[in-house]
Amino acid sequence: MSGIDPELASRLEVWVDSAGQSGDDGVRTLRAVLEAGFAPDRVAVTVDDSAVEDSAGMVAAANAAGVTVISASAAALNERLESSGADYLLMVRRGLILPEGALEAVAFLDRYPEVDLGYGDSMTEDGTSLLRPAASPIRLRSSDYLGPVVVARVSSLRQIGGFRPEARLAHVLDLALRVDEQGGRLALIPLMLATEDLAKDDFAGTSAAQRLVVEQALARVGVRATVDEVEPFIRRVRYETLDEPLVSIIIPTRGTSATIAGSSRVLVVEAIRGIVERSTYRNLEFVVVADAETPGEVIDALKDLCGERLRLVLWDAPFNFSAKMNRGAAAAKGDYLLLLNDDVEVVSEDWIESMLGLAQQRGVGTVGAMLYFEDSSIQHAGQVYTGGMAGHAAFGWNGGLDDAIRSLATDHEVSGVTAACALISRDLYFEIGGFTLTLPGNYNDVDLNMKVRETGRRAIFTPWARLYHFESKSRDPKILPSDLENLQVRWKRRMQVELYSRMMM
Amino acid sequence: MHVPADPKHTWPDAIPESRLSREERLAEERLAFTDRIIGLEQQLKELRKESLASPSETVAMETKYAAIDSSLGQRIARVGLLPKRVLRRVKRRVLG
Numbered sequence: 001m002s003g004i005d006p007e008l009a010s011r012l013e014v015w016v017d018s019a020g021q022s023g024d025d026g027v028r029t030l031r032a033v034l035e036a037g038f039a040p041d042r043v044a045v046t047v048d049d050s051a052v053e054d055s056a057g058m059v060a061a062a063n064a065a066g067v068t069v070i071s072a073s074a075a076a077l078n079e080r081l082e083s084s085g086a087d088y089l090l091m092v093r094r095g096l097i098l099p100e101g102a103l104e105a106v107a108f109l110d111r112y113p114e115v116d117l118g119y120g121d122s123m124t125e126d127g128t129s130l131l132r133p134a135a136s137p138i139r140l141r142s143s144d145y146l147g148p149v150v151v152a153r154v155s156s157l158r159q160i161g162g163f164r165p166e167a168r169l170a171h172v173l174d175l176a177l178r179v180d181e182q183g184g185r186l187a188l189i190p191l192m193l194a195t196e197d198l199a200k201d202d203f204a205g206t207s208a209a210q211r212l213v214v215e216q217a218l219a220r221v222g223v224r225a226t227v228d229e230v231e232p233f234i235r236r237v238r239y240e241t242l243d244e245p246l247v248s249i250i251i252p253t254r255g256t257s258a259t260i261a262g263s264s265r266v267l268v269v270e271a272i273r274g275i276v277e278r279s280t281y282r283n284l285e286f287v288v289v290a291d292a293e294t295p296g297e298v299i300d301a302l303k304d305l306c307g308e309r310l311r312l313v314l315w316d317a318p319f320n321f322s323a324k325m326n327r328g329a330a331a332a333k334g335d336y337l338l339l340l341n342d343d344v345e346v347v348s349e350d351w352i353e354s355m356l357g358l359a360q361q362r363g364v365g366t367v368g369a370m371l372y373f374e375d376s377s378i379q380h381a382g383q384v385y386t387g388g389m390a391g392h393a394a395f396g397w398n399g400g401l402d403d404a405i406r407s408l409a410t411d412h413e414v415s416g417v418t419a420a421c422a423l424i425s426r427d428l429y430f431e432i433g434g435f436t437l438t439l440p441g442n443y444n445d446v447d448l449n450m451k452v453r454e455t456g457r458r459a460i461f462t463p464w465a466r467l468y469h470f471e472s473k474s475r476d477p478k479i480l481p482s483d484l485e486n487l488q489v490r491w492k493r494r495m496q497v498e499l500y501s502r503m504m505m
Numbered sequence: 506m507h508v509p510a511d512p513k514h515t516w517p518d519a520i521p522e523s524r525l526s527r528e529e530r531l532a533e534e535r536l537a538f539t540d541r542i543i544g545l546e547q548q549l550k551e552l553r554k555e556s557l558a559s560p561s562e563t564v565a566m567e568t569k570y571a572a573i574d575s576s577l578g579q580r581i582a583r584v585g586l587l588p589k590r591v592l593r594r595v596k597r598r599v600l601g
Contacts (some may be wrong), residue, residue, distance in 0.1 A: 112560040134561050190565040292517055299516040312516075314523040330533040331525060430532070433540030451543055490547040493557050497565045 004037040004102065012106055013086035013154075014038050016058075017093045018047045019072065019169045020206035023057035025094065030061055032096035040066040044080065048072045048169065048204065074165040081162050084154055091172055095122060095148035095196030105151040108189045116156035116184035117176055119146040120193035130196070130404050131502035133413065135186040137177075138361065138460055141214050141227075142235050142410035144173040149193040156184055166216060169209035177217040188499060198404060207232040223361065234406050236464065239357025241281075247352060248285045248334030248426070249275065252315070252324035253342040255294035260345075260374060260470055267470070268342035269301045276305055281352035285309050289328040292316045322435030322444040325419070329429055337429055341420040343470040344371070351465035355423040358411060358460050365457030366424045366449060368417020369465035370408070372399060379469045380421075381407070382414030382461035383446065384505050385495040388488050390416070390446045393461075393501035403503035414461045414500045416449030420469055428452065436486075442479045443487040450491045 004012075014033055018026045026045075033043055045062040047055035047069060062069050070076050081089070088106055101120070108118055122130045132147055139145060150172050160178045167174035180186055211227050214235060218225050224240040253268040260270075272286060286306045290299070292314060302310055313331045315324050329337055336359060338352065348354070355367040371380035378401075381394040394401070394408065402408040419435075422445065432451040435444045449459050488495075498505060517523050525533060556563065573579055 108560070108564065115560060134559070187559070188561040190561055190568065290516075290523075292515065294516060296516050299520075312520055312523045313525065314517045314520075316517070326536045327525065327533055330529045330536065430536065430539070433538070433543050434536040436540045436544060437537055438544065450547075451540075454543075454547070490544055490551065493551055496558070497562045497569075499561055499565060 009042050011087040013084050014043045014090045016045045018055045018058050023054045026058035027061045036097050036099040044068040044070050046070050046072040074163040078162040089152050089154050091150045093148050095194045097194045101193035104191045115187040117152040117179050117186050118189045119150045120189040120191050122147050122194045122196050125195055134188045134499035136413040137180045139412035141237050145405050148196045167213045169206050170213045173210050174213040234409050241356045242360050244283050245335035246283050247336045247338050248287050248332035249338045249340055250287045250328035251340050251342050252289045254291040255298035271342050271344050272305050274346040278346050278349050280349045285334050287311045287328045287332045289313045289315050289324045320440040322437050326434040337424055337426050339419045339422045345468040347466040354462050354464040359423045364460050365452035366417050366422050366459045368461050369421045370463045371469040380418045382501050383416035384498040384501050385415045386498040388492040388495050393504035408463050411462045413458050416459050419445035438486045442483040
C-alpha cells in the first residue's frame with residue numbers, strides 16, 4: 001500500500017457502491033480508490049444483480065485488481081459488516097475520492113467519537129465546489145445530499161441493525177435516516193473528500209429507491225405524508241397536518257399604504273384579503289396589533305374581512321416590533337403563531353399547510369417561507385449567520401435560480417428564518433420568552449431563532465410556502481451599533497460559521 | 506381603498522377589548538421576564554472558556570484560519586512586521 005498508512009488501513013474498509021452509476025463511471029470510481037493507495041484486500045465492490053444494473057464492467061475491473069465483489073443484497077452486506085474487523089466503513093458512491101479524503105474522514109471520526117456517520121464536500125472536475133450542509137434530517141427526506149463519500153462507524157451500523165433488504169439501491173440514505181431516527185449523530189465534514197460530475201442520470205431506478213426508503217422512514221416514525229418526486233432525486237414531502245390546530249396570524253401594523261405594481265394599497269388590508277381569499281387552511285385567527293394612529297377605515301375594512309376571526313390589539317407606545325409581536329402572542333389563542341409582516345401577499349394557497357406540517361415534525365422549532373421581492377427576485381430563503389452577523393441566503397437571486405444541491409427545491413434546515421413570515425408553536429414561543437425587548441427593530445428574529453436552536457430544535461425553510469414581501473430591496477434597516485452589540489453579547493461565538501446555506505451566500 | 510393621510514379616528518375608544526385583559530398582560534410580562542433570564546444565561550455562556558462550536562463548525566473554522574494564515578497577504582504582513590518583532594524581542598532581552 002503506497003499512499004495510506006498501514007495502521008489506518010487496518011481500521012478502515014472501503015466499499016465502492018455501484019448503485020446509480022453507469023458501468024464506466026463505476027470503474028473510474030474503483031480505480032480512484034485504488035490509486036488513492038488502498039490495498040485491494042481492504043476494498044470491496046458492492047453490485048446488484050445484472051437484471052437490475054449493468055455492473056459487468058465493474059465486476060471485471062474488481063476481479064482484475066483482486067478486489068472482492070459483494071452482492072448488494074442486505075444479507076450479503078450484513079454478513080460482511082458482521083465479519084469486518086475495521087472500525088470505519090468508507091462508502092464511496094460515485095466520483096473520484098481524493099487521496100487525502102479518506103484520511104480526513106477518519107481523522108474526523110477519531111476526533112469526535114460522538115459522531116456516527118459523516119459526509120463531506122466535493123468539487124466538480126472543473127473546480128466548482130459542492131458545499132454540503134450541516135446535518136439536516138428534514139432535508140434528507142427531500143434530497144440525499146450526502147455526496148460521494150460517506151464514512152460510518154462499523155459499530156454504529158451494527159447497532160442500528162445493519163442493512164435492510166427493502167433499501168436496495170438506496171442503502172446509504174437508508175442508513176443515514178435510521179442513524180438519525182435512533183438518536184445517532186450525523187455530521188458534516190467540511191472538507192473536500194472527492195471530485196464528481198453533476199450528471200443527474202438515474203441509473204437503475206435509484207431515485208425511486210430513495211423515495212421508497214423515505215416513505216418507509218416516515219412510516220416508521222408515524223409521520224403521515226405523501227412523497228412526490230419533483231425531479232429525479234428531489235422530493236417534496238407533503239406532511240398531513242395533525243388535528244387542524246388553530247393558527248393565530250399575528251400582524252403588527254400602522255395601517256399604512258404603499259404603491260405596489262403601480263397602484264396604492266393599504267398593506268395590512270390587502271395582506272389579510274389575500275389570506276382570506278386564497279389560503280386553503282381555514283382554522284385561523286387574525287391578531288392585528290395596530291397603532292393607535294391606524295385609520296378607522298382600515299379597522300373597519302379588517303372587521304369586514306375577518307369577522308369573528310379578528311382580534312384587534314392596541315399598540316399605543318413608541319415603535320417596538322418585538323414588543324408588538326409579544327403583545328400579539330399574549331392575546332393569541334392559537335396553538336401555533338404565524339408571525340407576519342403587513343407588507344406581504346400570499347402566492348401559494350397551501351402555504352400554511354406546508355409550514356404547519358413541518359412545524360409539527362419532531363425537533364422542528366421555527367418554519368420560514370420563500371419570500372419574493374415585487375420583481376420576483378428572492379428576498380428570503382433562510383437566514384445565514386457568519387462572523388457574528390446575519391444576512392439572507394440567496395438574497396436578490398432571480399426567481400428560479402438554485403444552487404447545485406437544489407436547496408431551493410427542498411425543505412431544509414437553516415440557521416434561522418425571518419420573522420416577516422415565520423411559524424412557531426405558542427408553547428415554544430412562551431418557553432423562550434418570545435422576542436427580546438432589547439432588540440426593538442433589528443435582529444430580533446435572529447435572536448429568536450438562536451433561542452429556539454438553543455433548546456435543541458431547528459429552524460426550517462420551505463420553498464413551498466411562497467409569498468411576496470414588498471420590502472424595498474434598497475431598504476436601509478437603520479441598524480444601530482447597539483442592535484449588533486445586544487445581539488452579539490448573547491450569541492456572537494455561535495454565529496461564526498454558516499453551515500446550512502453554504503452555497504447561497 | 507384610499508386612506509386619508511392624517512386620520513382623525515381614535516379607533517381604540519370604540520373597541521375596549523383591544524386592550525389586553527389582566528391574564529394577557531401577565532402573559533406579556535412573562536415573555537419579557539423569560540427573555541431576560543435566557544439572555545443572561547446566554548451572555549454567561551458566551552463568556553465561558555470552552556468551545557461552543559459543533560464538530561463541523563470547529564473543523565470549518567480551523568480550515569478557514571489555516572487558509573488565512575497561509576495566504577499571500579498574511580505572509581507579506583508577517584515579512585513586513587519582521588523588523589518590529591525583532592526589535593520587540595531585543596528590547597525584552599535587554600530590558601528584561
